[in-house]
Amino acid sequence: MSEPASTPTSNKGPRPQDLDAAAVRHQARRLAAAAQPPWLHDEVAGRMAERLTYIKLQPNRVLDASPALGASGELLRLAYPSAELLWHEADTALAARAAEKRQRNWWQKLRGASSGHVDSLPALPQVDLLWSNMALHACADLPELLDTWQASVAVGGFVMFSCLGPDSFVELRPLYARAGWGRPTPDWWDMHDIGDLVLKAGFADPVMDQQRLRLTWATPESLLADLRALGGNLAPARFAGLRGRKWKAALLAQLETLRDGEGRLALTVELVFGHAFKAAPRLTMAAETHVSIDAMRATLRKGRETG
Template sequence: MSKAPQARINQISKEDIARSFSRAAKTYDDAAFFQKLAGERLLERLQYFKLQPTNILDLGCGTGYFTRELSGRFPNAKVTGADLAKGMIDFCRAQSNQEDYVCADALQLPFDTNSFDFVFSNLTIQWIEELPQLFQELNRVLKPEGLLLFTTLGPDTLYELKQSWAALNDYQHVNNFIDMHHVGDAMLSARMSDPVVDNEPVVIGYNRATELMRDLKNIGAHNIDSSRNHGLTSPRQLRKLEQEYSKFRMDDGQLPATYELVYGHAFGTEAGAAVGYHDYAVEIG
């Protein structure tokens, strides 16, 4: 099967993103199989870096699963989790008091310049369209030669679901994501040092398409684009969707949900310290 071409940029407000993930705080971990797999693979990449951080930021910490993991791996470091969704931050604080948790916009982080020697971010960057601005801000809060290590999603993510919905109607049903080369370009434009991106497909098997859509809703990552169909999906449409999705069925009988998992890393530079926090907050506010 050919993959669906990349469509237009999403039309999703920060308020809708924060609201969706806040609502999903209590159901997220039970449905976040792929998200945990991605984060674990990202942590495996730490073996390639000589890292003894004293101040760590988990950007887009969600339920704090990996914030707590980082705290355990680096017991002598101060670990801070930041997320746009207040519901997620409230959930984190209820799970552990060993880490600091802050509700914050990634484009206006409430931290001093050169605060962190390690920024970890698992599957958050795909929700932020202002990538040059984001990486400029991350370069600001990173110490020179501090490490940024992240995962995000590429445009081939969930192409089976996109293509199956496209056979039914012209509404947008699945979120679109940016090509990894644009992510690399954004790090370069922010004057980060030695940026690297690579990707791999990760396939999760489901028995039914509706099970995939349920998991997406339970983690807060379902379609919240303003151009979506705001009406209810009828049982007839769901049956048709299952029929279309069945064309992708694998040899083991399961339906594939393919994620284009993008890995990236870069290092902080002196250029990041050129703009102070208060000046920068005014500039983008």
Template sequence: MTQSIRWLQDEIAARMLQKLDIVKLEVKDVLLLPDFPGAHAPFLTKRFPGLRFHSAPESQITGFDLLKLRTARLWNSRMKSASVISLNDYKKTGRINLPSNSVDLVVSVLFIQDLSDPEHFLQECWRVLKEGGLLTFSYLGPDTAKELRSEMLTQQLPLKSLASPWDMHDMGDALLGERFSDPVMDMEFLGLDYDSDDILLSDAKALHLLDPIDQNSPLTTLLPKKLTLEVIYGHAWALGKHLAKSQDHVAYIDLNQIGRKTRSDSA
């Protein structure tokens, strides 16, 4: 995301975290992936005193802004050391640079729609979460910016398809397939109204819905005055991590985990 859409990230993060009000969870370590300046970190600090932040700053945050973000997260963590994860490294290697079973909560805001392999992302979240940990996330669904898909506009605008055009049912199935427990999915449509074509196009680019536009090719079709965002929310638990390993959709249980029933046990 870019600065122009920061307010939207903050709003979606606030709506996500409000949903945690009814969740009973003890959190000592949280991974923000991606992390960005906003009200979500202070909210989490208040909700979970003594929290330590592991931050995956957005790739667009550089220089002094990155230094400010890292300093803020160190302050949020009460000066306790915490990891800084590179999103660029994750995109290259497919690995979140944290040990297995190291965090209690993963918070991901408007990120999954930009991933070509969201199932692998879920696998990595499962790996880094501790037993009983929680993954909570939001992302843009396939009906986002449907106003830009008219035949005339698709011929003139460099529209991009979402890397992961999953609806909430696809995500719910994927969570179960990656052994997450009790997934809860929700969805809402948000309407963004515009008086300026330039601002609409800027937001569409910030949301990665458009490639850069050739300014020498003026549009001959009127742009809409509204963009609809399909925002999908979800959370799921990492439970029973010690019970089985999954490979090729088959669960393998360690022999040491199988109890032997004796005659005295059945008496």
């Protein structure tokens, strides 16, 4: 079943990428209570970690902005064993799950692993790396979040993130349209729009890319179970009512139309990856500009350090 759709709460006007904020909170609570984190996130975290080898910076402070479901803690610890590893979850249920997991990891304490909770963003003191695995597609206000990320990262530091792209589960759209069931998924931000938002937030040199995975299942029941483990339908335009057994039976029958030439049920998942750096702010000059001596000295000093 899915919860009834509610009106988007954004005061910026409707956008194709809008999410239902109430549904976001509901799914966060449900996933926080699940026995295991989403099955796909561990695979994506590994692919993200491979990209860290492209970046020479060795951060002293690392912030994992999606630890409860992101499956990234040990990967970050292996990549930066001497760094201070911090974490933040905006949702209280997910924050409780992340805190409980860290309490159980007694072996990290024996190894002297440094880890701390950041109550709210922006993070102060700022961090050298802000990492977020498979969380942005469940963010109700992405531009606002990127602004807080920018304020959390020190000059010269960087962000690295991953999320679902708009072509994820695209095969479900005509199926739902034929049945009059509304949207099966939101219109997630594509990588070009995310790159533009990253620039607008104040980061520099964003590098965006995407990968497509073709996933297959033997039965419609196993497909639905895996989709439920990934989350729920956050689209404001989804079917505005409760689902029943009759609807589920109809859905299982419709899913049978997804079988490929090998008899497997197939869906596409689009993964979006990105990273960007925080450059030193530039002084803007009007016809008459007042700049403090301290600000001028700091800018000149930063130029000598990076030059």
